[in-house]
Amino acid sequence: MKRNLLLTPGPTQIPPELCAALGKPIIHHRTPQFQQALKDAITGLKYVYQTTNDIYILAGSGTAGMEAAVCNLLSAGDKAITVEAGKFGERWTELCKAYGADPQVIEVEWGKAVQAEQIKDALKKQPETKAVFITLNETSTAVLTDVKAIGAVVRETNAVLVVDAVSGLGVVDLQTDNWHADVVVAASHKGFMLPPGVAFVSASPKAIKQINASTSPRYYFDLRKAKKVVDKPDTPFTPAIGIIVALVDSVKFFQEKGLENIFHHYARLAEGVRAAARGLGLSIFTDESCLSNVLTAINIPGEIDGTKIVKLMRDTYGISVAGGQAQLKGKIIRIAHMGALDEFDLLTGICCLEKVLKVSGYSFKLGAGVSAAQEIYNK
Amino acid sequence: MKRNLLLTPGPTQIPPELCAALGKPIIHHRTPQFQQALKDAITGLKYVYQTTNDIYILAGSGTAGMEAAVCNLLSAGDKAITVEAGKFGERWTELCKAYGADPQVIEVEWGKAVQAEQIKDALKKQPETKAVFITLNETSTAVLTDVKAIGAVVRETNAVLVVDAVSGLGVVDLQTDNWHADVVVAASHKGFMLPPGVAFVSASPKAIKQINASTSPRYYFDLRKAKKVVDKPDTPFTPAIGIIVALVDSVKFFQEKGLENIFHHYARLAEGVRAAARGLGLSIFTDESCLSNVLTAINIPGEIDGTKIVKLMRDTYGISVAGGQAQLKGKIIRIAHMGALDEFDLLTGICCLEKVLKVSGYSFKLGAGVSAAQEIYNK
Numbered sequence: 001m002k003r004n005l006l007l008t009p010g011p012t013q014i015p016p017e018l019c020a021a022l023g024k025p026i027i028h029h030r031t032p033q034f035q036q037a038l039k040d041a042i043t044g045l046k047y048v049y050q051t052t053n054d055i056y057i058l059a060g061s062g063t064a065g066m067e068a069a070v071c072n073l074l075s076a077g078d079k080a081i082t083v084e085a086g087k088f089g090e091r092w093t094e095l096c097k098a099y100g101a102d103p104q105v106i107e108v109e110w111g112k113a114v115q116a117e118q119i120k121d122a123l124k125k126q127p128e129t130k131a132v133f134i135t136l137n138e139t140s141t142a143v144l145t146d147v148k149a150i151g152a153v154v155r156e157t158n159a160v161l162v163v164d165a166v167s168g169l170g171v172v173d174l175q176t177d178n179w180h181a182d183v184v185v186a187a188s189h190k191g192f193m194l195p196p197g198v199a200f201v202s203a204s205p206k207a208i209k210q211i212n213a214s215t216s217p218r219y220y221f222d223l224r225k226a227k228k229v230v231d232k233p234d235t236p237f238t239p240a241i242g243i244i245v246a247l248v249d250s251v252k253f254f255q256e257k258g259l260e261n262i263f264h265h266y267a268r269l270a271e272g273v274r275a276a277a278r279g280l281g282l283s284i285f286t287d288e289s290c291l292s293n294v295l296t297a298i299n300i301p302g303e304i305d306g307t308k309i310v311k312l313m314r315d316t317y318g319i320s321v322a323g324g325q326a327q328l329k330g331k332i333i334r335i336a337h338m339g340a341l342d343e344f345d346l347l348t349g350i351c352c353l354e355k356v357l358k359v360s361g362y363s364f365k366l367g368a369g370v371s372a373a374q375e376i377y378n379k
Numbered sequence: 380m381k382r383n384l385l386l387t388p389g390p391t392q393i394p395p396e397l398c399a400a401l402g403k404p405i406i407h408h409r410t411p412q413f414q415q416a417l418k419d420a421i422t423g424l425k426y427v428y429q430t431t432n433d434i435y436i437l438a439g440s441g442t443a444g445m446e447a448a449v450c451n452l453l454s455a456g457d458k459a460i461t462v463e464a465g466k467f468g469e470r471w472t473e474l475c476k477a478y479g480a481d482p483q484v485i486e487v488e489w490g491k492a493v494q495a496e497q498i499k500d501a502l503k504k505q506p507e508t509k510a511v512f513i514t515l516n517e518t519s520t521a522v523l524t525d526v527k528a529i530g531a532v533v534r535e536t537n538a539v540l541v542v543d544a545v546s547g548l549g550v551v552d553l554q555t556d557n558w559h560a561d562v563v564v565a566a567s568h569k570g571f572m573l574p575p576g577v578a579f580v581s582a583s584p585k586a587i588k589q590i591n592a593s594t595s596p597r598y599y600f601d602l603r604k605a606k607k608v609v610d611k612p613d614t615p616f617t618p619a620i621g622i623i624v625a626l627v628d629s630v631k632f633f634q635e636k637g638l639e640n641i642f643h644h645y646a647r648l649a650e651g652v653r654a655a656a657r658g659l660g661l662s663i664f665t666d667e668s669c670l671s672n673v674l675t676a677i678n679i680p681g682e683i684d685g686t687k688i689v690k691l692m693r694d695t696y697g698i699s700v701a702g703g704q705a706q707l708k709g710k711i712i713r714i715a716h717m718g719a720l721d722e723f724d725l726l727t728g729i730c731c732l733e734k735v736l737k738v739s740g741y742s743f744k745l746g747a748g749v750s751a752a753q754e755i756y757n758k
Contacts, residue, residue, distance in 0.1 A: 004404050011405050011620060022621060023402020025383050026390050026574055028699045059576050060599065061438045061617040067599045076596075098598040187617075195405055195621030197438050197576045217455075217596060219477040220439065220446045238440040238566075240619070241390060242401060242574030320407045 002318035007349045009139045009167055009295045009322055010062075011189040011196055012339025018193055021246035029241050037248050038233045044251020048169060048191075048259065049184060051176035051202055056226035058199045059240040062166035062187035065199030067095055068221040069162050069183050073131045073207065075215040076100030081122045081132045081159070083114040086140035087325050088164055092133035099216050104129070110141050110328065111297075113290035116149035129159040130210065131183075137168030137294040140325045142285065142334060144172060144292035151180035160207045166190060166199075170254060171266050171294045171338040182207040188243050190294075192250045193339050198243045203227075267293045269337035269346055272373035276350045279372025280357065280364050285332045295322075295336040304360045306330045312356045319352045343377040381697035386728045388518045388546055388674045388701055389441075390568040390575055391718025397572055400625035408620050416627050417612045423630020427548060427570075427638065428563060430555035430581055435605035437578045438619040441545035441566035444578030446474055447600040448541050448562050452510045452586065454594040455479030460501045460511045460538070462493040466519035466704050467543055471512035478595050483508070489520050489707065490676075492669035495528035508538040509589065510562075516547030516673040519704045521664065521713060523551060523671035530559035539586045545569060545578075549633060550645050550673045550717040561586040567622050569673075571629045572718050577622045582606075646672045648716035648725055651752035655729045658751025659736065659743050664711045674701075674715040683739050685709045691735045698731045722756040 006013045014022075027033050038057070045055045058064055070092070074080060078101045082092040085108035096103040104126050108114050114134065123129055132154050134145050147163055154161040160182035165174050169184070170191025176184050182204040189196035203211060203223060211223050225236035254262065270293035274284055277298045285297035300306040307330045310323040324332040335353075337346055350369045357364065385392045393401075406412050417436070424434045437443055449471070453459060457480045461471040464487035475482040483505050487493045493513065502508055511533050513524050526542055533540040539561035544553050548563070549570025555563050561583040568575035582590060582602060590602050604615040633641065649672035653663055656677045664676035679685035686709045689702040703711040714732075716725055729748045736743065 004406065006405065006407060008407050010617070011407060014405050019402045019404060023398045025398060026385065026393050027383065028385060028387050028390060028693075029575075031693065031699070059438070059440045060443065061619070063616040064439065064443075064599050071596070095598050098601075099596045189617065189620075195619065196408075196617045197619035197622065217450070217478045219474050220443050222477075237442040238389070238568065238575045240440070240574065240576035241568075242621075243576065314407075314410065320410070 005319045007321045009336040015340035021249050041247045049176045053202045055202045065185035070095040071216040071218045072211045072223045074101040078130045086138035112287045113143050120153045131160050133162045136165040137292045139167045142292050142295050142297035143290045148179045155180040198240045272376040275376050276369035276373040280369040297332045297334050384698045386700045388715040394719035420626045428555045432581045434581045444564035449474040450595040450597045451590040451602045453480040457509045465517035491666045499532045510539045512541045515544040516671045518546045521671050521674050521676035522669045527558045534559040577619045651755040655748035655752040659748040676711045676713050
């Protein structure tokens with residue numbers, strides 16, 4: 001049997017306990033039994049989100065949640081600010097344009113993070129801005145954005161702050177309320193360790209006012225419909241029952257372990273992977289100032305094709321990591337360290353990377369990566 | 380342990396084999412392994428759809444598929460025809476209005492089906508109609524629509540025929556190509572016996588032309604994006620991997636059993652339930668001319684509250700049937716006979732209904748419903 005280890009930035013490894021929950025017989029959604037599950041799921045989500053805001057649950061992938069944010073907050077012609085520092089930041093721009101909104105784009109070199117000062121300047125330049133769209137963890141570049149600093153800037157204006165936290169929530173700290181993140185989008189298949197198919201959207205009172213004012217066409221994504229039934233709790237359309245029932249167990253895990261401990265766990269896993277890369281003489285793609293603990297982007301020397309590394313690891317050994325996207329295709333590999341993973345999973349992944357680098361002709365001392373990671377994990 | 384038997388019109392009972400598939404470890408979606416699954420799923424879907432048209436797979440519930448149909452086919456100001464013969468027909472009208480389109484509504488008495496002649500007249504009255512929206516099985520009234528007859532009318536015009544087949548596909552006959560159904564929307568949680576969370580949308584060449592011409596804002600639902608990658612096969616956004624992997628087993632079941640045999644099986648189950656109702660002295664809500672084999676709507680005598688029947692069956696005995704919706708609340712109960720069910724499941728449901736009718740004070744000979752159904756099932 002080939003191993004099936006996901007060190008990918010979504011979907012992430014699902015723990016056996018949640019696999020079992022996903023295989024349970026289905027229950028009907030218009031029942032007290034499901035209502036209780038929905039209630040427990042939302043309570044747990046609020047804990048992970050660190051919020052008292054409403055959280056709406058949509059059947060759809062992360063992009064569905066992002067589109068819900070855009071079409072509910074913006075009307076055609078509205079001004080917005082987006083940040084293009086990677087593939088997922090670009091998605092905000094595309095979504096704004098799809099609805100006829102007018103985004104001012106802040107371009108940031110890939111591997112670096114947007115600075116709060118840049119957002120401040122953009123808001124000054126365009127004071128009628130309705131919404132600022134950022135990305136907590138830019139998966140394409142492994143960059144972490146300073147949401148706290150940006151939140152402090154945006155809260156002073158009439159604009160709402162919208163955070164794509166799809167790949168970061170529950171892995172790195174995001175204090176929705178304390179940091180004034182008005183709308184936070186997340187999904188089931190990253191930190192929550194479930195299959196893709198469910199998106200979450202939180203909305204602050206400031207955001208809800210704007211949601212009620214938007215004239216963009218919408219029905220399935222209409223958060224006004226979701227708001228009406230959120231306290232029941234209920235969903236306007238048939239929910240993804242299977243995933244939500246398993247989500248109850250997922251959020252319980254967060255509540256039992258404690259967010260701080262989980263963030264610490266992932267930080268440790270990340271530190272080990274970065275040490276391994278350096279131990280192998282490979283540099284980290286992401287700027288030192290904005291390293292994310294969600295995943296690590298490792299530069300692959302010019303003479304080696306990163307795409308082949310990924311393919312070999314996956315097709316020969318059943319260990320999945322991600323390659324580079326767009327202009328980074330073939331130039332980096334990305335190892336995610338979120339989901340149901342421990343240090344031994346990462347050490348396995350590093351052993352496999354070493355094996356594949358050897359056959360690719362890269363010169364290094366076998367074990368140099370693994371031992372560097374071990375040093376961290378044995379501290 | 381309480382029984383958990385779903386005789387509801389979605390979600391439907393999931394067979395243990397598919398529950399097991401849903402509990403499998405997850406695989407990544409950008410892999411040859413998942414690509415094969417997607418290919419097999421689409422091939423099987425085309426068999427069930429009886430089509431050679433494209434079929435796009437969306438992460439979302441049935442309404443997501445319906446919205447994809449509307450926003451891809453219609454632009455603001457476009458003329459459409461919708462049929463309001465129940466709750467789900469009304470959804471087409473609401474969706475058209477959400478996108479600023481202008482639906483001419485054909486109102487039909489609940490319990491009856493729209494006639495092809497009415498569609499013909501409406502099209503004559505409004506020759507610039509872009510799309511006609513109908514419902515294969517109107518779940519709120521247990522009415523089956525004559526798609527074949529309507530298809531023959533619409534194909535003679537420039538309008539496309541859009542069929543909400545969410546609750547009927549794979550349960551009753553729908554010959555997408557032969558009957559000229561340009562766009563057919565279905566979902567995972569009815570005939571396919573899987574959890575909700577995946578919608579399917581087929582599109583004929585006539586529909587694709589219109590999809591390319593629509594100016595409605597869309598991104599996640601943009602079928603142009605789905606069309607670009609459908610032959611790879613791939614999905615533009617992260618798919619609901621877990622459900623799609625299980626869908627491969629679901630469609631294989633259809634291919635192995637044969638559509639004709641499956642339709643016959645459900646027709647037999649339906650006949651038994653209708654006989655049981657009559658055996659109990661209860662009348663069928665739906666007009667004799669348009670009975671659906673997906674579910675049966677049974678009138679509950681005025682002195683008894685149908686809502687209480689449903690509640691008692693579910694909360695005391697774990698057997699779920701549906702009540703009436705909107706103006707039918709409390710007046711009917713709806714017993715679905717689709718999903719992983721056989722005659723013994725239906726007989727169990729009828730026994731439970733008899734039990735609950737007795738305590739509700741309804742006067743009848745115990746066993747009158749069950750034995751009437753047995754007569755059918757033992758033929």
